Amino acid sequence: MKKAARTLAVRRRQQRLREWIIERLLFASAIVSVFTTLAILGVLLFEAVGFFQQVSIIEFFSETRWTPLFEPQYFGVLPLVWGTVMVTIISLVVAVPFGLGSAIFLSEYAPERLRKVVKPILEILAGVPTVVYGYFALTFVTPWLQNFFPQLIVFNALSAGVVMGIMIIPMVSSLSEDAMLAVPQSFREGAYALGARKHEVALRIVVPSALSGIIASFVLAISRAVGETMIVSMAAGSTPKLTLSPFESIQTMTGYITQISLGEAPFGSLEYSTIFSVGLALFLMVLIINLIGQWVAKRYWKRY
Amino acid sequence: MVSDVKIDVRNLSVWFGSNHVLKNIKIGFRPNAVTAVMGPSGCGKTTLIRAINRLNELIIGSRTTGEIYIDKEDIYSKETSVFELRRRVGMVFQKPNPFPISIYDNVAFGPRIHGVSDDKELQGIVERSLKEAALWDEVHDRLQDSALDLSGGQQQRLIIARALSVDPEIILMDEPCSALDPMATSKIEALMRKLAEKYTVIIVTHNMQQAARVSDYTVFMYVGEVVEYGITKNVFENPQNELTEKYITGEFG
Amino acid sequence: MGSPRSSRNGFLRQIEGSVIYILCLFAVVASLVSLVVLLFDVIQDGIPWLDLQFVTSFPSRFPEQAGILAALWGSIWVVGITALFSFPVGVGAAIYLEEYAPQNWLTSFIRLNISNLAGVPSIVYGILGLGLFVQALALGRSILAGALVMTLLILPVIIIASEEAVRSVPRAYREGAYALGATKWQVTRGVVMPQAFPGMLTGTILALSRAIGEAAPMIAIAALVFVRFVPTGPLDRFTVMPIQIYNWVNLPQAEFRGLAAAGILVLLIVLLGMNSIAIFIRNRYQKRAR
Numbered sequence: 001m002k003k004a005a006r007t008l009a010v011r012r013r014q015q016r017l018r019e020w021i022i023e024r025l026l027f028a029s030a031i032v033s034v035f036t037t038l039a040i041l042g043v044l045l046f047e048a049v050g051f052f053q054q055v056s057i058i059e060f061f062s063e064t065r066w067t068p069l070f071e072p073q074y075f076g077v078l079p080l081v082w083g084t085v086m087v088t089i090i091s092l093v094v095a096v097p098f099g100l101g102s103a104i105f106l107s108e109y110a111p112e113r114l115r116k117v118v119k120p121i122l123e124i125l126a127g128v129p130t131v132v133y134g135y136f137a138l139t140f141v142t143p144w145l146q147n148f149f150p151q152l153i154v155f156n157a158l159s160a161g162v163v164m165g166i167m168i169i170p171m172v173s174s175l176s177e178d179a180m181l182a183v184p185q186s187f188r189e190g191a192y193a194l195g196a197r198k199h200e201v202a203l204r205i206v207v208p209s210a211l212s213g214i215i216a217s218f219v220l221a222i223s224r225a226v227g228e229t230m231i232v233s234m235a236a237g238s239t240p241k242l243t244l245s246p247f248e249s250i251q252t253m254t255g256y257i258t259q260i261s262l263g264e265a266p267f268g269s270l271e272y273s274t275i276f277s278v279g280l281a282l283f284l285m286v287l288i289i290n291l292i293g294q295w296v297a298k299r300y301w302k303r304y
Numbered sequence: 305m306v307s308d309v310k311i312d313v314r315n316l317s318v319w320f321g322s323n324h325v326l327k328n329i330k331i332g333f334r335p336n337a338v339t340a341v342m343g344p345s346g347c348g349k350t351t352l353i354r355a356i357n358r359l360n361e362l363i364i365g366s367r368t369t370g371e372i373y374i375d376k377e378d379i380y381s382k383e384t385s386v387f388e389l390r391r392r393v394g395m396v397f398q399k400p401n402p403f404p405i406s407i408y409d410n411v412a413f414g415p416r417i418h419g420v421s422d423d424k425e426l427q428g429i430v431e432r433s434l435k436e437a438a439l440w441d442e443v444h445d446r447l448q449d450s451a452l453d454l455s456g457g458q459q460q461r462l463i464i465a466r467a468l469s470v471d472p473e474i475i476l477m478d479e480p481c482s483a484l485d486p487m488a489t490s491k492i493e494a495l496m497r498k499l500a501e502k503y504t505v506i507i508v509t510h511n512m513q514q515a516a517r518v519s520d521y522t523v524f525m526y527v528g529e530v531v532e533y534g535i536t537k538n539v540f541e542n543p544q545n546e547l548t549e550k551y552i553t554g555e556f557g
Numbered sequence: 558m559g560s561p562r563s564s565r566n567g568f569l570r571q572i573e574g575s576v577i578y579i580l581c582l583f584a585v586v587a588s589l590v591s592l593v594v595l596l597f598d599v600i601q602d603g604i605p606w607l608d609l610q611f612v613t614s615f616p617s618r619f620p621e622q623a624g625i626l627a628a629l630w631g632s633i634w635v636v637g638i639t640a641l642f643s644f645p646v647g648v649g650a651a652i653y654l655e656e657y658a659p660q661n662w663l664t665s666f667i668r669l670n671i672s673n674l675a676g677v678p679s680i681v682y683g684i685l686g687l688g689l690f691v692q693a694l695a696l697g698r699s700i701l702a703g704a705l706v707m708t709l710l711i712l713p714v715i716i717i718a719s720e721e722a723v724r725s726v727p728r729a730y731r732e733g734a735y736a737l738g739a740t741k742w743q744v745t746r747g748v749v750m751p752q753a754f755p756g757m758l759t760g761t762i763l764a765l766s767r768a769i770g771e772a773a774p775m776i777a778i779a780a781l782v783f784v785r786f787v788p789t790g791p792l793d794r795f796t797v798m799p800i801q802i803y804n805w806v807n808l809p810q811a812e813f814r815g816l817a818a819a820g821i822l823v824l825l826i827v828l829l830g831m832n833s834i835a836i837f838i839r840n841r842y843q844k845r846a847r
Contacts, residue, residue, distance in 0.1 A: 015740060018742070019740055019741060019742050022742050023653075023657055023741075023742075025649065026649045026650070026652055026653035026657060027653055027657070028649075029645070029646045029647075029648075029649030029650040029653060030649070030650040030653040030654055030658070030667050031667070032646055032650065032709075032712065033650065033667055033670040033671045033674055033712065033713065033716070034666065034667060034670050036670070036674055036685075036709050036712070037670050037673065037674060039685055039689055040677065040681060040682075040684075040685045043684065043685050043687075043688030043689055044681075044684065044685075044688075046688070047688055097584065098584045098587060098588050099584075099588075100584075101580055101581045101583070101584025101585070102581070102584045102585045102588055104581045104584075105581035105582055105584060105585045106585065109578060109581060109582075111364075112364075118585065118589070121589060121592070122585075122588060122589070122592075124592060125588065125591075125592050127766075127767075127828070127832070128595070128770075128825075129769075129770025129771070129772075129799055129824060129828070130770070130772070130773075131770070131772050131799040131802045131803055131806075131821070131824075132595070132599065132770075132802075132821050132824070132825070133595075134803070134806070135599065135802065135806055135817055135818065135821060136595050136598060136599070138806060139598070139602065139806075139814060140594070140595075140598045166588070166591050166595075169588050173588070184401070186397065186399065186401040187401060187403055187404075188362075189359065189362065189397065189401070190397065190401045190402075190403065190463070190466075191403070191413070192359060192362060192390065193357060193359060193390055193394070193395035193397075193467075194390060194391070194394075194413065194414040194417070194466065194467070194470060195387045195388065195389070195390035195391035195414070195417070195418065195470065196387070196390075196413075196417050197387055197417075197570055197571070197574050198574060198578075199573060199574040199577040199578065200417050200570070200574075202577075203577070204413070204417070205403055208404075208405070209403070209404050220676070223676050223678075226678070227677070227678020227679065227680065227681070228678070229678070229679065229680045229772070229773035229776075230772050230773060230799070230803065233803070234803065234806055234807075254678065254680050254773070257680055257684070257777065258680070258773065258776055258777075261683075261687075261776050261777045261778075261779055262776060262779070262782065267692070275684060275687070275777070276684060276688070279680070279681055279684040282678060282680075282681060283677070283678075283681050286676065286677065286678060287673075290673070290676055302404040303404070303452065304404050304452065385567060387567065387570075388567065417570075418566070419566035
């Protein structure tokens, strides 16, 4: 009798120990994410510190030339930032109208059966690997655009921007559509009951009510565009410059990082450390965009 | 056809899919009066009033046959503009559904889409509508506030003001007080009587006492058909139909 | 017939409505058309170069002899090891967050991290890999380093999908098990995980299919561009299909464009296969769970 009670107690203790270990393991898995963030910041800052010991922060943010691989070396990040910004703006010019237009069509005009078919097909656009888009930009879009803009050269911001825009259309359309579908039907009925037509219901009631979600989709698209690498590496060029013409070749922050990674810069050299300083600038840019986006989305949030 | 009928419903039948909801409705609603439509759940009263502003058409799979004449014009004919119809026929819903915008913009929405763009004119319309809906005194100093900040009863009066803003002739109300407390309810009931002086008011209610309090005429419906229709006092005190009597005495609900 | 203020602008509004409808329709159609054009372009360029020889050869200076074998195996190795790491960690994190985590600041902080990480550009993960795995942990530019980078990259996606799967298990199931005296882990392992497993598996396969198309992080840790061998172990150097495609696109001779397109087709076929498996699993288990 005593023996049985003792083994039961031992078993319970073992069980509790096992439960405890398992919970610790699961917790460790969850903590990996925090570790990742810290590691990213750690690596970027650590190596960037080495960079900024040799190049002043002021030069980094104010110099308008970026030529770390040539003599004389200039380390102004502005041309790279501008290249990123220009390609992003072009991509938004494509993605916002087509994405939002698609969302309005699917949410307000299309019958349920059509929507169920079209939505996943649009999602395919988001699943195509970016190398494929880069290939498309270089081998199809650029020659095609040259029919309209003969001054377009082989590597240019316009093709990369347009193709990037196509890639992020589903991001804008899916999230905006979800936001619009979440608007209660009672709002639409109230508007119809006043004699509104379909497009008035959609544009004057549904879209303003869903604005927070729509803006969130824009922000997501922007941060995706800013961080995109392959399309710009393959199609936008590798010549950092501050120019207003989308027909010329430029270089984005991500494009530069790619270029230098494929090069022969030795570990520990100044050229090598530019990977991290530009990487840090990129990381900060995405962070700021996300923060601004969250603030804007919250401001337009309508409860219902 | 009696000469003072505003809305003449003839042989109206409505299906939702294979569900035959309204069966051959024949009824003439009088102008400048409050008509209550009552009956147990599922009898089709909401579907009936939604047929008057053709809001049933928003539901996929709905089918309507028959005619409804408003002032001798069949609103289901091909020549009728459904948008103009809905301007003439206003609707107040069971649960207040103000748009998530300001009080002012809620009331101004209707006039704006129907072509009023002059600011002074809009201000005048908003003030007039809110006064007519007995809400002006409570909100005149905070018209830019969100409509969602108002109480339930205030929101419902806002919806009434919104319906009035486009100068309708008929006002349909679908159980407008079911989500409101008794004080708000009595305010709205008083408003209904006042509105009947100028408009044709039809209310759907499952509250018999409300029908008795508020309406001049009462329609009793049962499973998609009109069972009885007459002056309210007569319907309640001297029902012609056995079903009506059973409903009124509470034998079923 | 109408009251004094009948609608003033019916005709204009009708035109406006038609214009808007056409514009929105055009948006959808144009988006779909661009997808079709993209696929058509790639297929047209790549089909002539897609044959058995292509899939079984190494890259070469001579286009006729070049093939994608090394990159294909490299991708398989990287994705395989990534799956090995990312599935348990991702699922474990999801289970912790949904079943075990208390409602405190730490949990919120972890969730905040995960959603932030989902938005970090993939090349930044590559830079992380370069500094941490390649250099600090001295793993060199190996498959293992690449797989670890990929793991971190797709972890947020797996966690979010797995959380969804766990959340969709009805409370009633858990409560039934607890009522029988089961411990937390017994409930998790016996009730929650079997129910959530298909969703977790689907989410992981979809995340892995994204990983296989990623070039940027692999470039950052400097996976080689010209690889003429099949990797034999996790510490070998390697290349992946997207990088091979990228390399071919940048070569001057026109034939290499065709090779790049063929490489794209192989990549797309692999992707199609993985996505189909994921969707198949999801559909099959969704029907059963009913």
